[in-house]
Amino acid sequence: MRDRLAAFARDPIGTFQRSLTELPFDYPPKVIVIADIATFVIGVAATVQRHAYFPTAVPLIAMLLLFLSVPAFCLFGVVPNPATLGLCGMGAAALFLLQPVAADFAPFVLVIVVGEVAALASVRVGAAVAVGAIAELVAFDIAGNVLWSADTERFSGLPMYGMGIVLGFMCGLMLQYQRRFLYRERHYQDMRAAQAAEEERRRIAREVHDVIAHSLSITLLHLTAARHALETDRDVDEAVEALVDAERLGRQAMADIRRTVGLLDKRPAKLAPEPSVGDIEDLVGDFVRAGLDVRYRCTDDLSPVTAAVGLALYRIGQESLANVVKHAPGATATVLLTVDDATAALTVVNTLPAGLPAQRGNGMGLSGMWQRAELLGGRLTAGPAEDGWSVRAEFPLVASKAWLHCPLPGLFLDATTAVREGVTPPEQPPSLGAPAWRTMREGA
Known part of the structure; x- marks a missing residue:
């Protein structure tokens, strides 16, 4: 005191x-x-x-x-x-x-x-x-x-003063409820901020995974080609060319990783264009030069494809081809890109070498592709085909034409497919719904 x-x-x-x-x-x-x-x-x-x-x-x-x-x-x-x-x-x-x-x-x-x-x-x-x-x-x-x-x-003046007291009580009550609603909104904003941060971390993890998987797959192919050229043909020029391509892809991967990890920094990062649907042809070319037998087909106009859909198609194609290199060495692959006024679809089909079973991996590849498709309202199917493995991603280009779905058929298809094939459906993130199209179909 x-x-x-x-x-x-x-x-x-x-x-x-x-x-x-x-x-x-x-x-x-x-x-x-x-x-x-x-x-x-x-x-x-x-x-x-x-x-x-x-x-x-x-x-x-x-x-x-x-x-x-x-x-x-x-x-x-x-x-x-x-x-x-x-x-x-x-x-x-x-x-x-x-x-x-x-x-x-x-x-x-x-x-x-x-x-x-x-x-x-x-x-x-x-x-x-x-x-x-x-x-x-x-x-x-x-x-x-x-x-x-x-x-x-x-x-x-009793009636006037009495109504004034009632008005004062209502004003104080409104202030109290306004304070409560303000704190509740702040709590919701904190929750939304935490969810947005978690989603951003998942997105960066997907980007880093796709970049590393792609660059390492092609780099290993180039190194294998260089080793083969030196061991068998003693062709130094061919080996040097393969090593130069591997070095170029490694530097490109490092730049992509720096840009992606730079999103975590509070300082303004240098803006660099993200890959688009038009870069899929160059992506296929990198795999071809690395020794993968892959063919690319696209005769449609790519201008209707938005930047977000183009990036998703590019990453899905990148991950699919990287999985071919990792899980099916020596396979042949076909990349088909179709675009019309309503949809854009990318299909990657590869053969399976003799004696190689069709197995689903447990890594981030397929789950990352599914998440990309879900975020943009697209469809993704991945599973064994008649002569190999098939991945197909389809995205709507018009918001009003986005596919409507009911979650119950999707849950039923996932469960029946799992029982019939003895395969556990992929775990779904808790923040997302259960779309009907998220199924893995045998013989698709």
């Missing part, structure tokens, strides 16, 4: 501001200051109205009682609570009403006090204080009619 008094003596304004910030209420200090200023103005107006009663000190005592909580908190650290606010406000209003005047401002003290209590306390406590304030006005109205003579100024 001694420290508080000394601090208040040195810097009263700063001490008062710091005390306001220490209040346990969730409202900004300005709101509390504005309510106190309004109470002070009404109290002064009610005191001035009673100048005819001077030199009695009843109005001054009412003012002190009205602001008893302010010096008690600033000097002694006593935090005002709804009970003390309500009792002090009702007591000050009663002292004012003991000396009635015409067009009295004093009952408006009850309006502000009831609003403050309703904004701080529960609904029951606020309603109880409001009922008590109205009961106080009714009591003074009855006392004026019974006890005071006709020549004496009487308390009047």
